Amino acid sequence: xxxxxxxxxILTLVLPLVSLGEPATAGTxxxxxxxxxxxxxxxxxxxxxxxxxxxxxxxxxxxxSDGVYEIKLVEVDNQSSTDKAPSAAQxxxxxxxSIVLGSYGSSVSIAAAxxxxxxxxxxxxxxxxxxxxxxxxxxxxxxxxxxxxxxTVLASYAKDAFGVKKAYTLAQLGNDYDVGLVNxxxxxxxxxxxxxxxxxxxxxxxxxxxxLTKAQNEGAEVIFxxxxxxxxxxxxxxxxxxxxxxxxxxxxxxxxxxxxNAAKGTDIKVNVTTFFDEGDxxxxxxxxxxxxxxxxxxxxxxxxxxxxxxxxxxxxxLGFDAYMTALEALKAADSxxxxxxxxxxxxxxxxGVTGAIAFDENGDALRDQAFIKASDNAAExxxxxxxxxxxxx
Amino acid sequence: MGEFFRLNLPYLLGGISVxxxxxxxxxxxxxxxxxxxxxxxxxxxxxxxxxFVMVYLSATMPLTVSLxxxxxxxxxxxxxxxxxxxxxxxxxPRMSIMISAIGVSYLLQNLMWYVTGGLAKQYPTIPFISGSxxxxxxxxxxxxxxxxxxxxxxVVLLVRLIGGTKIGMAMRAVSKDFxxxxxxxxxxxRVISVTFVIGSFxxxxxxxxxxxxxxxxxxxxxxxxxxxxxxxxxxGGIGSIPGAVIGAFIIGxxxxxxxxxxxxxxxxxxxxxxxxxxxxxxxxGLFGEAVNDKV
Numbered sequence: 001x002x003x004x005x006x007x008x009x010i011l012t013l014v015l016p017l018v019s020l021g022e023p024a025t026a027g028t029x030x031x032x033x034x035x036x037x038x039x040x041x042x043x044x045x046x047x048x049x050x051x052x053x054x055x056x057x058x059x060x061x062x063x064x065s066d067g068v069y070e071i072k073l074v075e076v077d078n079q080s081s082t083d084k085a086p087s088a089a090q091x092x093x094x095x096x097x098s099i100v101l102g103s104y105g106s107s108v109s110i111a112a113a114x115x116x117x118x119x120x121x122x123x124x125x126x127x128x129x130x131x132x133x134x135x136x137x138x139x140x141x142x143x144x145x146x147x148x149x150x151x152t153v154l155a156s157y158a159k160d161a162f163g164v165k166k167a168y169t170l171a172q173l174g175n176d177y178d179v180g181l182v183n184x185x186x187x188x189x190x191x192x193x194x195x196x197x198x199x200x201x202x203x204x205x206x207x208x209x210x211x212l213t214k215a216q217n218e219g220a221e222v223i224f225x226x227x228x229x230x231x232x233x234x235x236x237x238x239x240x241x242x243x244x245x246x247x248x249x250x251x252x253x254x255x256x257x258x259x260x261n262a263a264k265g266t267d268i269k270v271n272v273t274t275f276f277d278e279g280d281x282x283x284x285x286x287x288x289x290x291x292x293x294x295x296x297x298x299x300x301x302x303x304x305x306x307x308x309x310x311x312x313x314x315x316x317x318l319g320f321d322a323y324m325t326a327l328e329a330l331k332a333a334d335s336x337x338x339x340x341x342x343x344x345x346x347x348x349x350x351x352g353v354t355g356a357i358a359f360d361e362n363g364d365a366l367r368d369q370a371f372i373k374a375s376d377n378a379a380e381x382x383x384x385x386x387x388x389x390x391x392x393x
Numbered sequence: 394m395g396e397f398f399r400l401n402l403p404y405l406l407g408g409i410s411v412x413x414x415x416x417x418x419x420x421x422x423x424x425x426x427x428x429x430x431x432x433x434x435x436x437x438x439x440x441x442x443x444x445f446v447m448v449y450l451s452a453t454m455p456l457t458v459s460l461x462x463x464x465x466x467x468x469x470x471x472x473x474x475x476x477x478x479x480x481x482x483x484x485x486p487r488m489s490i491m492i493s494a495i496g497v498s499y500l501l502q503n504l505m506w507y508v509t510g511g512l513a514k515q516y517p518t519i520p521f522i523s524g525s526x527x528x529x530x531x532x533x534x535x536x537x538x539x540x541x542x543x544x545x546x547x548v549v550l551l552v553r554l555i556g557g558t559k560i561g562m563a564m565r566a567v568s569k570d571f572x573x574x575x576x577x578x579x580x581x582x583r584v585i586s587v588t589f590v591i592g593s594f595x596x597x598x599x600x601x602x603x604x605x606x607x608x609x610x611x612x613x614x615x616x617x618x619x620x621x622x623x624x625x626x627x628x629g630g631i632g633s634i635p636g637a638v639i640g641a642f643i644i645g646x647x648x649x650x651x652x653x654x655x656x657x658x659x660x661x662x663x664x665x666x667x668x669x670x671x672x673x674x675x676x677x678g679l680f681g682e683a684v685n686d687k688v
Contacts, residue, residue, distance in 0.1 A: 038511020040611075046512075079511070173658060199657045204617045206607035207411055209533070210652035213403040230513040233609050241525055241606075242403065243532030261515060262608075 026067025029336035031056075031326055032074050032097030034089060034112060034123070035104055039080025040228040043258050044315055045104040046305040048126050049075060051319025052101055053302075054295050059323075062330050069336065071327075078108045080228070085111040093119040098336040099329060101322045104315060105228075106130030106147075107176040113137040120338045122329070122345050126322045127252060127275070127315045130180045134363040139342055141363040143322055143352070145370060147177075150251055150273055151184025153370045153388050157271070158222050158249060159192050161385075166195045168220035168246075170211055170235070172227055173200040181226045181251050205231070208238045216244060226251035233262040240266035247271060255314045255373065257307035260382070263375045270375040276317035276354045277371045277384045288320060288353040311381065314354070314371075321352030402531045404653040405646065406538075410606065412645025413540035417599030418622035419629070419637035420551065421592030427568045427632040428588050430487060434494040435474055437619015438501035439593055443467040443600035444516065444610040445505060451517040460519075464597040471593025472586055480582065505612035513611045516604040523605055536605045541642075543602070547595065548638050555634070560587055568632070617661075624668045630678030640679065 033052055036045035053073065061068050074095045076088040085103075089112035092100055099122050103109045106128040116123045117139050125133050125142030129150055134140045158164055167189055171178035179200070186196045197218055199211055212235070215223050223246050225235055232254055239248065240263075247269040250259075255274040263270050278289055293310045296302045303310070329348045333340035349358045358366050369389045373382040418440055425433045446466050450459035478497045482490045522536040555561035563584045566574040575581050603618065604610055622637075625644050629636025644664055651660045671678060 038506060040513075042510070042512045199655075201657060202661050204613070206609070206614065206617075207407060207649075209407040210404055210649050211657065213400075213407075214653070214655075214657075217400045230609055230611060233513065233515065234607055237608050238606075241532070241534045243525065243527070258513075 025061065025070045026064070027069050027336075028072050029062065029069045029330060030072050030074055030095060030097045031323070032076070032092035032095065032100040032102075032121075034076060034078060034092055034100050034102035034108075036080040036108065037075075037077040040230045041080040041105040041108075041253075043229050043307060044127075044253060044256055044313070045078075045080070045102075047256070047307070047313040048102070048104045048315040048319040050296065050302060050305055051292075051316035051321075052126075052323045054292050054316075055320045055323035057295060058291070059327060062327050064331065064334050069330075078103055078112070080105055080108065082107050082111040086115055088112070089115040093121060097121060098338060099124065099326050099341055101319070101326060102126055103128060105177060106133055106180070109133045109140070110176060113140050116140065120342060122338065122341050124322050124326060124329075126318045128177075129252065130176050131364075132176065132180075138363070139345075141345060141359055141365075143325060143354075143357050143365045144252070144275055144318055145367040146364055147181045147251075148184045149367070150370060151181050151186075152188040153273055153372075154224065154249055154251065155185050155188035155192055155194070157273070157372055157388050158189065158224070159194060160388075161271075162222055162247060164194065164221035166197070166218070166220050167222050167224055168215035168218065169196060169198040170208075170215075170223065170225035170227065171198070171200050172205075172231065173202050175203075175228070177251075177253070178227055182224065185224055185226075201231075206234055208235050209242055211235075212239050212242055212244055215246060216242075220246060222247050222249055224249045226253060228253060229256050229258040232256075233258055236262040236266065236268055236270065240268050244268070252314060255382070257309055257311050257313070260311070260375055260380045261307070263377050264380045266377055268375075268377070271385070272373055272382075273370040273388070274314040274373055275371065276312075276314040277373065278312050278382070279384050280353075282353075284351070284353045285317075288317065292316065292320075317353050321350065321354050321357060324352060325350045325357055399530045401653060402529060403533065404649045406528065406531060406533050408646035408649035409642065410533075410537040410540045410645070411648065412642035413544040414599050414603045414606075415618060415622045415625050415645055416544050416638040416641035417547070417595045417602070418618060419625040419641045420548070420595050420634055422623050423626040423629070423631055423634060423637040424588050424592050426626070428564060428585060429479070429490070431479065431490050431494065432623070433592070434491075435478075435497040435501060436592065436596060437615040437622070438498050438505075439467060439471055439474070439615075440596040440600045440603075440619060441505065441610070441612065441615030442470060442501060443597040444604045444614070445509060445514065447601065447604070448514045448516060448610055456517075456519060459517075460601070463601070464594060467597035467600070468590050468593045471589045471596070475586060475589040480585075483581075502612050502616075509612060511612065513609040516608040516610055519601070519605055522602075534606055536602055540602050543598070544638065547598065548634065551591070551595075552634060554591075560584065564588065621664055624664050627668060628671050628678055630680040633678070633680040636678055636680030 035049045036042050076091050078085040078088040085108040109128040110132050123140050127144050129147045169182045171182040189196050250272050252274050254272045296310050328350045332344040369387050372385040372388050374385050376383045421436045447463040478493045524535045526535045563579045567584050625641035626637045629640030648660045
């Protein structure tokens with residue numbers, strides 16, 4: 001019996017080697033996915049990961065001068081939490097990732113930057129918009145626009161579209177993304193002659209009626225609350241229940257089906273700035289939209305991760321571009337070696353579905369315009385409003 | 394005056410509603426404490442589980458089935474927790490049961506992470522109580538208005554149950570003197586089970602009211618209301634049911650007043666500062682000395 005067991009164990013060890021046969025590829029390169037799959041930002045992180053996975057399904061290999069390499073995706077869950085993030089980042093380092101993509105949520109990216117830096121590992125931020133992510137972290141790059149830009153765009157839009165005089169801002173206490181974006185919005189809005197009243201709420205808040213009442217009592221004409229989607233859903237449903245008629249503005253985080261779901265059937269007007277619009281007519285974007293919808297509908301698991309429908313979040317398109325940019329970096333470096341990639345990274349460019357990607361000296365993408373979308377609460381969809389730059393017009 | 398009233402009514406309504414929900418959870422804490430001298434840390438998580446059970450059940454069943462079934466499953470869960478984690482430790486040092494309670498709390502939380510994948514779930518809309526209602530000039534959900542009345546009705550029922558029935562008498566006896574009650578032939582295990590059943594029932598009702606108002610259910614969402622309900626129970630005098638209810642309303646309203654005056658950041662800090670102040674200056678709470686109300 002013992003001998004039989006021993007033979008069985010040896011077989012299980014050896015069989016995988018045999019079944020591989022002759023290797024079809026020159027080797028494997030690991031791309032790490034550093035995204036939240038749970039916690040406050042779990043929904044967005046999953047959508048971003050979907051974009052990366054879809055890109056991987058289209059291009060699962062990369063051709064370097066010494067042969068075709070297979071790309072292996074390793075996903076870790078940073079749980080949207082800055083205290084869990086470092087160990088998730090460390091796991092990617094020890095799994096031998098050549099390059100890392102992520103994260104959704106600036107706080108967790110900032111928390112992991114030192115770990116990637118110490119390992120000499122290049123990270124490409126997908127939708128983390130806080131300046132602190134790349135500032136002082138030479139190996140952290142990003143392909144999206146930044147909060148100083150986004151905040152200014154939103155302030156210009158608030159002034160242009162609604163002609164408001166007073167804005168109310170609501171941010172989660174201690175969240176780098178919320179507080180940072182509100183800060184830039186406030187600066188730009190005040191410079192444009194708006195009055196801004198700001199408040200913050202502690203983590204875990206579910207009762208927002210007091211905040212919304214405040215906004216109404218103070219005579220605010222627009223609410224700016226770039227919170228994570230979990231709080232966003234609460235804010236929208238409670239604003240609707242309290243009969244609030246003030247439009248709500250938010251940043252890229254709110255470009256999510258969670259928001260549409262919460263706003264469905266209410267009178268709440270939601271406007272967001274974002275990276276990508278489904279109705280984009282460029283050839284690349286059209287192909288991406290069609291391909292992704294087919295792919296996401298092919299599996300209930302993907303569909304569930306996308307929030308139960310096939311509406312494309314902007315972060316999904318960015319995730320797609322991030323993976324393709326990483327492939328460009330691998331090709332330019334002509335190896336999966338971390339040091340080689342770090343060397344070529346500054347000069348990598350890519351023409352993506354969200355526009356052209358090139359990096360400045362900080363490692364930030366050069367972008368000068370954002371899409372503005374409004375919620376259509378009857379059709380549960382986004383409608384494209386305009387492309388807005390910094391200039392108020 | 395009319396203007397002042399119009400502006401501040403929403404704060405007051407919100408405070409009363411939140412207070413009512415804290416009260417329903419606080420009763421569970423205070424009853425278990427009264428009988429077992431145990432702070433049942435898992436109580437807040439039972440409240441959250443009730444939320445998730447409702448989310449999943451309502452996806453496949455009509456409300457007339459899913460609502461009672463949610464309450465039933467929550468009650469069974471409360472009973473099972475007591476049976477599995479507390480009863481075997483009945484004669485162990487009190488600290489062991491306390492640690493077991495913390496263990497159950499984390500176990501439930503992590504099970505919910507595992508089952509739900511950690512994403513927020515949208516609570517189903519319950520007709521009538523999810524509807525909007527306008528009181529004077531303030532618009533709010535129907536549930537905000539119903540909560541305090543339902544809470545008070547349940548408390549009156551509970552007080553009568555404890556004061557006027559045989560099982561209520563047994564509860565009072567057990568809370569007065571555990572050992573003697575046992576010697577006198579009271580089936581302690583049964584009394585304690587009933588206590589947990591009542592506590593979980595109220596947590597389930599509280600959960601329905603709470604999530605109808607605040608519709609996102611996440612695995613950790615019960616932690617904050619649970620902690621605040623605990624503070625309310627201590628504030629009112631732990632072991633006293635009317636104390637817990639009054640404490641909960643005071644905390645709910647005070648929190649909203651603090652937000653109204655613009656100190657939003659400090660609203661949570663206030664609640665926990667209150668806990669420290671009560672423990673330092675009046676450890677028995679508002680009603681702690683009135684032993685005749687003890688369960």
